Amino acid sequence: MAYLRLVPQNVNINFVGIRFITFLISAIVIVATAITIATKGLNYGIDFEGGYIFEVRLKEEPNIPELRNKLATLNLGETAIQKFGADHDVLIRVERKVAEGTDENAAQQKVIDAVKGAIGVNEDYRRIETIGPKVGEELVHNSMKAVLLALAAMLIYIAVRFEWQFAVCGIIALIHDTIGILALFSIFPFEFNETAIIAILITAGYSINDTIVIFDRIRENLRKYKKMELGALINKSLNETLSRTVLTGATTLTSLLALYIWGGSVISSFSLPIIIGIMIGSFSSIFLASPLLLYLNVKRGEEVAVAGAANTN
Amino acid sequence: MLYIARWKAAVILLVCVLGIIFSVPNMLPEAQRNKLPTWMQNTFNLGLELQGGSHLQLEVDMKSVMKDYSENLLDEVRTTLRAEKIGYTSLVLTQDRKGVTFMLRDPNQLSAAKKALRKTTTDLNSEFDNSGRITISLTEEATEKVQAKALEKSIEVIRRRVDESGTKEPLIQRQGIDRIILQLPGVDNPAEVKRLIGRTAKMEFRLVDHDAGTIQVDASGRPQGTVPLGSEVLPETGHRGQEGYVVVKKQVAITGDRLIDAQFEFREAQPGVSISFDAVGAKKFAEITANNVNRQFAIILDGRVISHPNIKGPLLDGHAIISGGFTPKEAQELALLLRAGALPAALNVIEERTVGPSLGSDSIQDGQRATLFAFIFVAVFMILNYSLFGVFADIALAFNLVLLFAALSLLGATLTLPGIAGIALTIGMAVDANVLIYERIKEELRHNMKPVMAIDAGYRKALMTILDSNITTLIGAAVLFEFGSGPIRGFAVTLALGIIISLFTALSLTRLIVIYWARRHRNLTSLPI
Numbered sequence: 001m002a003y004l005r006l007v008p009q010n011v012n013i014n015f016v017g018i019r020f021i022t023f024l025i026s027a028i029v030i031v032a033t034a035i036t037i038a039t040k041g042l043n044y045g046i047d048f049e050g051g052y053i054f055e056v057r058l059k060e061e062p063n064i065p066e067l068r069n070k071l072a073t074l075n076l077g078e079t080a081i082q083k084f085g086a087d088h089d090v091l092i093r094v095e096r097k098v099a100e101g102t103d104e105n106a107a108q109q110k111v112i113d114a115v116k117g118a119i120g121v122n123e124d125y126r127r128i129e130t131i132g133p134k135v136g137e138e139l140v141h142n143s144m145k146a147v148l149l150a151l152a153a154m155l156i157y158i159a160v161r162f163e164w165q166f167a168v169c170g171i172i173a174l175i176h177d178t179i180g181i182l183a184l185f186s187i188f189p190f191e192f193n194e195t196a197i198i199a200i201l202i203t204a205g206y207s208i209n210d211t212i213v214i215f216d217r218i219r220e221n222l223r224k225y226k227k228m229e230l231g232a233l234i235n236k237s238l239n240e241t242l243s244r245t246v247l248t249g250a251t252t253l254t255s256l257l258a259l260y261i262w263g264g265s266v267i268s269s270f271s272l273p274i275i276i277g278i279m280i281g282s283f284s285s286i287f288l289a290s291p292l293l294l295y296l297n298v299k300r301g302e303e304v305a306v307a308g309a310a311n312t313n
Numbered sequence: 314m315l316y317i318a319r320w321k322a323a324v325i326l327l328v329c330v331l332g333i334i335f336s337v338p339n340m341l342p343e344a345q346r347n348k349l350p351t352w353m354q355n356t357f358n359l360g361l362e363l364q365g366g367s368h369l370q371l372e373v374d375m376k377s378v379m380k381d382y383s384e385n386l387l388d389e390v391r392t393t394l395r396a397e398k399i400g401y402t403s404l405v406l407t408q409d410r411k412g413v414t415f416m417l418r419d420p421n422q423l424s425a426a427k428k429a430l431r432k433t434t435t436d437l438n439s440e441f442d443n444s445g446r447i448t449i450s451l452t453e454e455a456t457e458k459v460q461a462k463a464l465e466k467s468i469e470v471i472r473r474r475v476d477e478s479g480t481k482e483p484l485i486q487r488q489g490i491d492r493i494i495l496q497l498p499g500v501d502n503p504a505e506v507k508r509l510i511g512r513t514a515k516m517e518f519r520l521v522d523h524d525a526g527t528i529q530v531d532a533s534g535r536p537q538g539t540v541p542l543g544s545e546v547l548p549e550t551g552h553r554g555q556e557g558y559v560v561v562k563k564q565v566a567i568t569g570d571r572l573i574d575a576q577f578e579f580r581e582a583q584p585g586v587s588i589s590f591d592a593v594g595a596k597k598f599a600e601i602t603a604n605n606v607n608r609q610f611a612i613i614l615d616g617r618v619i620s621h622p623n624i625k626g627p628l629l630d631g632h633a634i635i636s637g638g639f640t641p642k643e644a645q646e647l648a649l650l651l652r653a654g655a656l657p658a659a660l661n662v663i664e665e666r667t668v669g670p671s672l673g674s675d676s677i678q679d680g681q682r683a684t685l686f687a688f689i690f691v692a693v694f695m696i697l698n699y700s701l702f703g704v705f706a707d708i709a710l711a712f713n714l715v716l717l718f719a720a721l722s723l724l725g726a727t728l729t730l731p732g733i734a735g736i737a738l739t740i741g742m743a744v745d746a747n748v749l750i751y752e753r754i755k756e757e758l759r760h761n762m763k764p765v766m767a768i769d770a771g772y773r774k775a776l777m778t779i780l781d782s783n784i785t786t787l788i789g790a791a792v793l794f795e796f797g798s799g800p801i802r803g804f805a806v807t808l809a810l811g812i813i814i815s816l817f818t819a820l821s822l823t824r825l826i827v828i829y830w831a832r833r834h835r836n837l838t839s840l841p842i
Contacts, residue, residue: 004697009759057671105511105662109504125501126672127362132663135370139798146797150789157785198731198804202738205789205808209742209782213749216778244752248745251694255687255741259734262686264679266362267734274738 006250007243015238015286016231016294022287026176033183042185045193048140050133052094054115055084057124062090070118076111085265089126092119096133104132143197150201154208158215165296166215170208173289177207180280184273191269199273206252207281210245211289217241218290222300230298234290242286249282315769317828325821329712335719357721360729360803361496361666363680365673367503369495370488370664371471371510377658378463379456380410386449387413389433397429412437412450420445460490463657468493471660473653474509493660501669513615513659514650516569520601521609521621525560547611549618559618561611567597575651577644578634584644585636588651595631603627612637614647680733687737688714695744699751701841705826706747709818713743716814717807724806731800732807739811746783746819750775751842764837772824779819783812 046053064081067090071079077095084091094111108130116125151174159167181203185192217237225233256278259271338346339356346354361368383406390413394401400418407414417426423441430439430447436455440448451459468485471493475483484496497506522544540546546558571594578587590598601610602624611621612635620637639647692710695703717736721728754771762770790812793805831837 003700004694006698055672105507105660108662108665109507112504124669124671125667126669126675128665128667130662130665132661134372135664142796142798143801146793146795146801149796150792153788153792154785157788161781194800195731198801201789201793201801201804205786206742208785208789209745212782212785213778216781240756241752243755244748247698247748247752248742251691251744251748252738252741254690254694255737258687258690259683259737261683262679263683263734263737264676266676266730267679267683270731270734 006246011239011242012235013239013242014235016235016291019287019291019294022283022291026284026288029183030176030179033179033186036186037182040186042182042192043189044136045191045196046093046096046129046131046136047193048136050096050131050136052092052096052111052115052131053127053129054092054094054119054125055127056090056092056119057086057126058088058090058120059123060088062088064090067092067119071115074114074118076114085268089265096131139194143194147197147201147204151204158208158212162215162219163299165293165298166219168296169289169292170211170215172292173211173284174204174208176284176288177203177277177281180284181273181277184276190273195270196273199270199277202274203277203281206278207284210248210282210285213244214238214241214285214290218293222298226300230294230300234293238286238290245282245286249278252278315765315828315831317825321821322825325825328716328817329822332712332716332719335722336715339718339722355722355725357718358725358727359673359677360727360732361498362668362730363673363677363728363733364498365501365668365670366496366498367500367506367668368664368666369497369503369507369662371467371493371495371660372663373460373464373467373491373493373660374658375460375463375491376410378460379451380406381658382451382459383407383410383412386433386437390415390430390449393429393433394426397425399426399429407448407450411456412448414446414448417445417447423447457490464491464493466657467660470654470656471495471510474649475506477649477653478506478509480506492663499670501667503665503667507662507665509646509650510656510660511662512650513656514569514653515615515655516572516651517565517613518567518598518601519561519563519565519611519613520605521611522560522562523608547613547616547618549621559611559621561613561618561621566601566610567594569651569655571597572651575648577641577648580634580636583636584639584641585634586639586644586648586651587632587634590631590633592631595629598631598633599627599629603629619647676730676733680730680737684714684733684737684740687740691740691744695747699842701830702751702754702827705823705830706744706751708826709747709823710740710743712822713739713811713814713818716817717810720810720814721807726806727803729800729803731804735804735807735811739807739815743811743815743818746775746779746815747823749779750819750823754840755842758840758842764840765831767840768827768831772820776820779816783816787812 062083064083068079068081071081071092071094077097079095080093082091083089092115094115112128112130155167155171155174158170178200181200184190185196190196214237217240218234221228221233221237221240225236228236253275256271256275260268260275263271334353335355338349338353341349346356387404387406391404394404394415399422401415402418404413404415406412417423420443423445426447427439427441430449434449436452436458438450438452440450464487468487472483472485475485475495475497480497480500482498484494484498486494488494495506495510497503500506522541525541525544540560543563544560545563546560549557549559567590571590572588573591573594574589576587578585580587589595605624606626608624609621610624611618613619620635622636635647688710692707695706695710697703699706714736717739720726750771753775754767757767757770757774758764787809790805790809794802794809797805
């Protein structure tokens with residue numbers, strides 16, 4: 001009946017069979033990311049490092065090198081200017097310099113006035129942000145704490161609803177996703193700011209959702225086919241849920257794509273890491289979390305059967 | 314089997330109708346919205362980054378709050394010891410400026426000192442050592458109390474100053490133990506507000522020390538020479554900047570707390586501020602002016618002398634005029650600051666985000682467009698995959714958005730930029746529950762189950778999976794809300810609402826539609842899925 005079928009009926013891909021290849025890919029990505037983060041660090045935005053951001057819509061076509069020279073003569077420390085979004089929009093970043101014992105409020109206003117003076121007082125200043133370094137530090141701390149606690153709570157739920165083995169595989173997949181998405185903020189020029197943390201959250205939430213749907217099917221099949229070899233059973237479950245995994249992934253990516261294309265400069269830069277993150281999350285649910293169950297001695301037979309019987313009643 | 318109780322159907326439809334009723338006001342222009350009954354006027358708010366405005370995070374300088382507190386404590390201890398005739402030496406603030414310490418001249422007076430200071434030192438830690446040294450410091454609890462009070466007072470003063478400056482609907486709230494969030498919708502240049510809140514505006518009236526003579530200034534502009542005990546040198550400033558130094562008595566005659574009003578006024582073509590004291594202040598003012606005719610009275614603001622007029626005669630009615638060579642604007646600002654009262658300590662602006670109106674309206678427009686396209690894409694995609702059942706899912710998706718807007722309005726939630734992204738994302742993920750159910754139905758059909766049975770089995774078997782995956786996400790959202798800050802909390806609210814609503818639409822609304830559809834088409838041999 002349907003006009004479109006992304007996944008053929010009775011699909012049978014041997015996901016478990018190619019696990020060494022996918023494990024290797026994941027391992028390489030994780031090691032490579034760890035090395036880049038350790039050596040290069042993340043591209044911290046001013047949310048974390050403190051500093052100034054100006055988004056300006058100019059009346060004339062901006063002459064970036066000329067503006068850059070003008071800014072350099074202000075002696076504000078490190079400044080950066082780039083085109084941003086529409087043709088006449090530029091984004092200016094100014095590093096934060098705090099001299100001991102000076103009046104911070106006045107110093108801040110001085111920087112803002114200096115930049116406005118250099119660029120032109122009558123331009124349209126669409127956005128000006130000033131962030132002290134302390135705020136940034138706290139933000140990292142609080143956000144990281146919230147994210148870690150949220151992940152921990154979700155994993156406890158999995159451990160209670162499933163078995164601990166599932167929770168362990170879930171953790172590994174989540175760590176993989178988080179590191180994978182952090183890579184984007186280290187290798188590519190994505191700015192790591194407050195919205196980046198939300199991007200990580202969305203990715204992690206999506207990934208764990210995806211993983212649970214598959215785990216749920218594995219659990220169901222464990223009760224149904226008590227004698228089936230675990231690898232084959234995992235493969236069967238993955239194939240049975242593949243259609244859903246692909247479809248939901250497709251609708252989510254579709255709406256994210258709409259955000260990326262039409263969402264305007266700020267939302268655009270927010271959705272790109274999520275698009276990549278959701279791909280990473282889907283990958284880890286299928287190729288990492290599920291095959292890993294093979295190595296963790298999942299309980300079969302009597303005990304699970306009793307629990308299953310109690311559940312279906 | 315495929316059956317839904319009539320009352321359940323009624324409830325489902327009622328929720329959908331209420332959803333429409335509560336989400337529609339958001340789309341009406343304000344004039345029309347005001348004609349609606351009050352219970353329908355709820356709308357969600359636009360965050361500052363969408364409507365344009367300034368967001369400031371301020372930090373109260375708690376170190377100076379503690380120092381002020383300790384200095385007061387020191388005065389109190391000195392007065393008490395003198396009154397009780399207990400000899401002491403080296404009475405100073407402690408190193409961390411959170412208390413005072415001194416030596417007894419006669420260690421035998423320890424118990425007398427203890428007794429005398431008992432009243433002063435309740436709530437405080439007192440340590441006595443054998444050599445006769447006494448250290449009085451604040452307990453953790455007392456420190457917290459002092460700081461909480463300073464924060465509260467700061468918020469109060471900021472509110473008065475901002476209100477008087479004519480800013481519309483400012484939002485002022487405390488954040489943590491020493492922070493204040495100040496949001497000013499529609500303000501795209503907060504420099505003026507920052508100047509207003511950047512001054513403590515502590516006003517003092519003290520007598521000028523005429524015995525000290527004039528102050529010499531050295532090459533670098535610093536004051537030279539010795540000053541009599543009990544007096545100090547303060548800089549004098551007018552609107553032209555530094556204008557020299559004045560020697561004033563350390564003792565404060567009257568503080569700004571005693572002011573009940575301050576108004577901008579022109580007197581002899583000079584801009585000035587007329588002030589009125591309360592009863593106690595007026596009495597003191599009368600006394601001082603009567604006893605010090607032909608001497609100078611210094612008016613000090615934040616440690617700078619702004620004026621030191623001659624006292625021409627006793628002023629008995631508690632009114633006075635300050636004219637310190639101000640510009641009219643400065644005089645107006647000073648009057649406002651004096652009316653609003655002094656801040657307990659200086660405020661630092663540690664975060665400032667300003668969004669101009671053009672970016673805000675662009676963001677709303679872009680957000681609406683992106684949401685619309687996301688909806689169309691996903692809707693078409695669902696129909697391509699599930700044909701008629703895809704249409705059912707799309708109806709549910711539309712109600713998903715309607716109910717989400719209704720819920721945000723009822724909660725009076727604030728829609729932020731990540732919030733808009735969250736809504737668009739919800740569209741993509743909301744169909745997940747339906748996808749799970751439909752895939753299950755298809756699976757059952759492949760196992761040669763009869764269509765009606767397959768529908769029933771599909772809903773029943775997918776339920777557990779849907780619950781497990783959504784409860785996990787809900788738990789995550791709850792934890793984020795509890796421990797996250799600002800935008801992360803807002804995102805958590807949108808996420809949680811999105812999940813609950815998508816559960817409702819998938820498990821109730823589409824099920825209702827599917828059941829009614831199946832009843833009209835008895836003897837089904839296949840499903841349009």
